[in-house]
Amino acid sequence: MTTTQILIVAFAAIGVVATLAILSVAYRRGGQDAPVVGKVDRRAMRRDRAAAPKASPEPAAMAHGEEGPPPVDPLQARAVVDEATFGVTRRQFFNRGILGIFGLFLAQFGIASLAFMWPKLKPGGFGSKVAAGTASDLLDQVFLPDGRITPLFVPAAQTYLVPFPGDPAGSSFAGLPVVAGGLMALWQRCVHLGCRVPQCDASQGFECPCHGSRYNYHGEYEGGPAPRNLDRFVVAVDDSGQLIIDTGSIIQTARASVKTIQYPQGPSCI
Ligand code: FES
Structure with a gap:
């Protein structure tokens, strides 16, 4: 259950x-x-009887010395x-x-x-598996013409898709099912107190406007009060080439001492 x-x-x-x-x-x-x-109560009964008007005998009966009808009990x-x-x-x-x-x-x-x-029974919403599109198409959309990256936001999964070329071995993501089709799915929610973290094109990272936590574009912790890296979802590519983001499976990773990408690559946005 x-x-x-x-x-x-x-x-x-x-x-x-x-x-x-x-x-x-x-x-x-x-x-x-x-x-x-x-x-x-007996005293109440006596009081009521005393207060009740006495029935006077019938005049004819009185004339013959007979008694009248008995008094009425109220x-x-x-x-x-x-x-x-x-x-x-x-x-x-x-x-x-x-x-x-x-x-x-x-x-x-x-x-x-x-x-x-009540559980969400409709498939495809946040909390279930979300098909984001063909992995190769998505990968084409996350790069700017000058070679820098622009994370692709997937609203149904509350996710930023970012490229992660190569093998995550040796990083804080080694052995975790968080890279598929060269993409990683970062949850937009700041791990400090839950604000939505916007991307910053200039610095090539994610910078939280609430209390100033910063993450590089792989979601690795770079500064501020956040206790760990940005959380991410389990991803996989299915038989038809679709990137499937499992928003019901959240992966948390600790701050990494060795980063997989340089940050900042320009001026900060906050
Ligand atoms: S909620 Fe993002 S830094 Fe506090």
């Missing part, structure tokens, strides 16, 4: 538990509306009002309002969380 699936199941479980908690509170609150069953004679007639009390109104708002908030939060974590 992947981390995303575990998170989805966890959030669904939290949602079920929260719903059960709300229902249980609502049920208990609803129970308070049921008729009160219990003993009536507690027995009380009218029973059903819930529909009684309506909703203010307390019930506020309790139901608060529960409704809380339930609405919880539902929105759950839906937003699921939407955020």
